[in-house]
Amino acid sequence: MADSDERVLEVKGLVTNFYTYEGTVLALDGVDLFLRRGDTMGVVGETGCGKSVTARSILRLVEPPGRIEEGEILFRQIDPESGEIETVDLLKLSAEEILKTRGGKIAIVFQDPATYPNPVFRIGDQIAEVVLLHQDLSSDVIEMKIEELQDKLTQDVPAEKRSQIEEKIDYYSLMLQEPPPPDDKDAKKAALRRATQMLEMVRMPAPATIATQYPHELSGGMRQRALIAMALACNPAILICDEATTALDVTVQAQVLNLLNQLKKEIGTSIMIITHDMGVVAETCNWVNVMYAGTTVESCATEELFATPLHPYTAGLLTAVPKLHETKDRLPQILGTVPNLITPPTGCRFHPRCEYATSICKTEKPKLEELRPGHWVACFNPLE
């Protein structure tokens, strides 16, 4: 089971439906995917293929009329004391337990930096809020107090007071080994201090000022960094980026992606990147899941996917990406349109658009199978 142990997140047969007036939208129809510890995994697919719904389903953030119907979302976290791996099914957690997971162990960064931060709260407060909720700040409080005292020492103080302060510092340093629970006011201050540190970590200039500003005072790229800081504030085991760079300029996008990769090394978070941009995947991910109309169609390492795609849809997707060294009058495209998910095609959902489709594709749903070592495909007629 060593193989599954390193999968920090594993989604199996996830089904999410939306019950609307027009009918039931079968948005996710058995999504399978996994995220290995320390990996950056990409989920790609066209608009409306269920990428975002998958992300929200993982955190159980699907709102009515949507409902998660079936499946397992296994989250394997390492117990910090025993070092043992403990597996929970997020879909079976109680309402309170899932609240502890959200933001604390699994965090998410959303698409649009313009609408996601709350406009009436300061950036620092918004980050501090999540820290206060999930983090034990007792040692932070003591550290903060020591820092304050040390600050005093740098100033001009009479010798006798100096020794008093030094004594106090020693006392607090001793307390650090077993810090007492802090009171609310101190905890808030410490959380704000942590928020400023987080802003610094996401390479914000003048983090202390930014912390006191409101979202509308920041640019889109800065706001997105603030959102990332918010997500990373509790050192989550998993960070989900739901089109986190789509709304940004290309240059800012590159900065944010670089930042994510650096932070991954610093904090040791596993990252799941949801995007429709193959370029983003190629640049940042080492594993890719391709989704089509609410199903996973292919899953493998990034290089392998770009070199030898096995699913016809993936192949089509890749030829539709413009390449610098080729000149073509027209980009090839996948014929047909994304299916209506209220009455999706029978069998393989891709068959009406697939040039390799055979009769079995129309009647039976292909399963995701490991056709080559480390390369899963859901297709009856994979490309060879």
Add this chain to the structure above:
Amino acid sequence: MKLRDFILRRVLLAIPVVFGVLTITWFLAYVIGNPVALYINENTPAAAIPAIYEAHGFNEPLHIQYFLYISNLLQGDWGISASTSFRPVLEVIAQKFPATIELSIIAMIFAILAGIPLGIISATKKDQMVDHVTRLFSLAGVSMPIFWFALMLKYVLFYQLTIMGLPHLPPGERYSLINFRSFEYTTGFILVDSLLFAGDLRLFIDGVLHLIMPAFCLGYLTLAIITRMMRSSMLEVLKEDYITLARSKGLTERIVVYRHALRNAMIPTVTVIGLAFGALITGAVLTETIFNWPGLGRWAVRAIFFSDLAAINGFTLLVALVFVSANLIVDLVYGTLDPRIRFG
């Protein structure tokens, strides 16, 4: 500094509005109405009439009369109220204003304290039984003929209870005139005067009892308006992306609603509260009439029956001024709620 500039600018913006109000009241009183009637009746000797015309400037051309009217108003001469034993309008207003304002403020406080939670509950429990009941309750408030509601309340809470020999609410007035015969107003606010100046707790309680029915009656409409606004803006806000973000942080639904959504949803609600203050004074006209409340509303209605134009105009003008200042206050509150609005 910026705040002062902001207030100054708002006051400057209010000037044309007040000026327009003045013009309309003048137009109503002096062009369509007949201002001369105030000074002349059947008993006036015919010989005295030209002198009266002369004294009040009725011989002047209209535009001069207009300036005369405005300058008189600015100098504090709001005319003479024929229906209030010919006392100056401004003096009567000064005397009766506290009664109306006290009632309005209590009604407003009641409306805000009850309306905002009701709106929130209605929005968070959308399409459930609580929501349906709250919506019906608030729609009934908007559709309630306030004078009828006041009469019915009085019938049940005073008349029927009295017949049954149960403790009942007083039917009108600000305090029971029989029990506190020697009481004299200082500030004009009964709740303040009774505690600070008369030092009489019984009078205070009596004042509170007298306030309950009129304030509830008057506040119901405002309560309904606030509840409806709160509900719809809360529903709108709850669909916003930042609410999803707040949920993704692992906050409980309670904190999501009361911390993240409430402050945003309050922004449009505050505007409505400002506008509702105008409606409150309108309602005071009817409520005061029924509860014998010695305030401006009842005075204005009486003035109407005596065709006392100066009093009606004075009242109209005052209400407009109150309304304009209420909106100024709302704008200030608005600025503290929404950081995107900068003063200046």
Add this chain to the structure above:
Amino acid sequence: METTIDNAENAPQDSSQFNFLYISLLFAAIIGIVFGIAITGANIGVAILNIVDAPEFISEWGLQGLISLVLGYITYRMAKAVKNKEMWAFSSSLYINIIAIVVYLTMGWPGIALAALSILSVMLLFLLSGVNQYWYPNFQEDMKPRIKETRYSIFLLRKSPLVVGGIIVLVAFVALAFLAPVFAPYGPEQRIWADSNLPPGSASTDPELPVHYWGTDDSGGDIFSRIFYGAQIDLRISVMVVLVAVTVGTAIGAVAGYYGGKIDELVMRVTDVFFAFPGLVLAMAIVMALGERSMDNISVALMITWWPSYARLVRGQVLTEREKLYVEAARSVGASDGRILLFHVIPNTIQPIIVQATMDTGSVLLVAAGLAFIGFGPPAGIAEWGLMIAIGQNYFTIAPWAVFFPGMAILVVALSFNLVGDGIRDIMDPKLRRR
């Protein structure tokens, strides 16, 4: 659009059938215009110049006269378009004729005679096979998405029982108001002094006369009958005030929003002033200034106080609407400003106006009744709800029903208007719709 061309080719070359329809529509148009001019002219004469000694029905039909003038003109335009076989004219003339029929039918026997031509036009639209084949398949095709939307609206409507209740109550009240002379046991101003202050359900002292379902007032008037006669007055005032306020406010607001600049600034300052007055207080002052205390003056006062809120609403809508691409498109093909406003911008802003107007009809009713209650309305004796409460209040302790029932009538009708307005918003608002 493609089907249009197909059908035009398949259509019979024989145009005599189209001429029939053309002539019928033309006559309907001429009658509408002549009739509208006559009534409106007579009304202007009565109102301003006082030169014509017109019979009473003329002023009663003032509104219908104006509407038929407008309908007549539109019908004329349509008749011409029908002659040229323009596709839009057929379905539009169906709608217009139906509206005309409804309007005419509110005018008693002469109206029925007038409606005959419109009925004929509608029949011709369907019965002449050539004409029918020409436009109807197209019309059906066009209607499909609309029918689908309507079905969805009805589905949404059925989910909110409160709104359905409101509609039922309103329809019932309007019907009962119209039918009051038929079913009400007593006349509106009929007094049986011996019957004064009888509780609900008691028999009249005169055994010949029917039961007083809701009791009697101090002067022996039958409350049940008076309430439904009163509905005629109160409903008519509310609807009239709102109609006039909507028309005037929409026109002013649309112009202000569309042209902007100084006109806009002026209109906004004027509305600011009106907003600074609470409605009831200003209305009081206006009725005072107008002199006579009557329901008519109350309605004039309310029209004056109510239009600014529509001007504001429409202006705001037009401001956002005029920046949209379809206005740009209309302008680029050379449509005039008036045409863009009337046919493109205003139809797209109509939804919030309808909602506001529906709710305001309830509010106007409240304020009008309130004004009548304080004593601005008609003299005692007239069956009007506010006045009935005002008079009943004097005998409140012995005959509370004389206050209770008229107040309930006001509450129920105003509540229904608000419920329906609320419902229309929930159903029509695209933001709330697909959820």
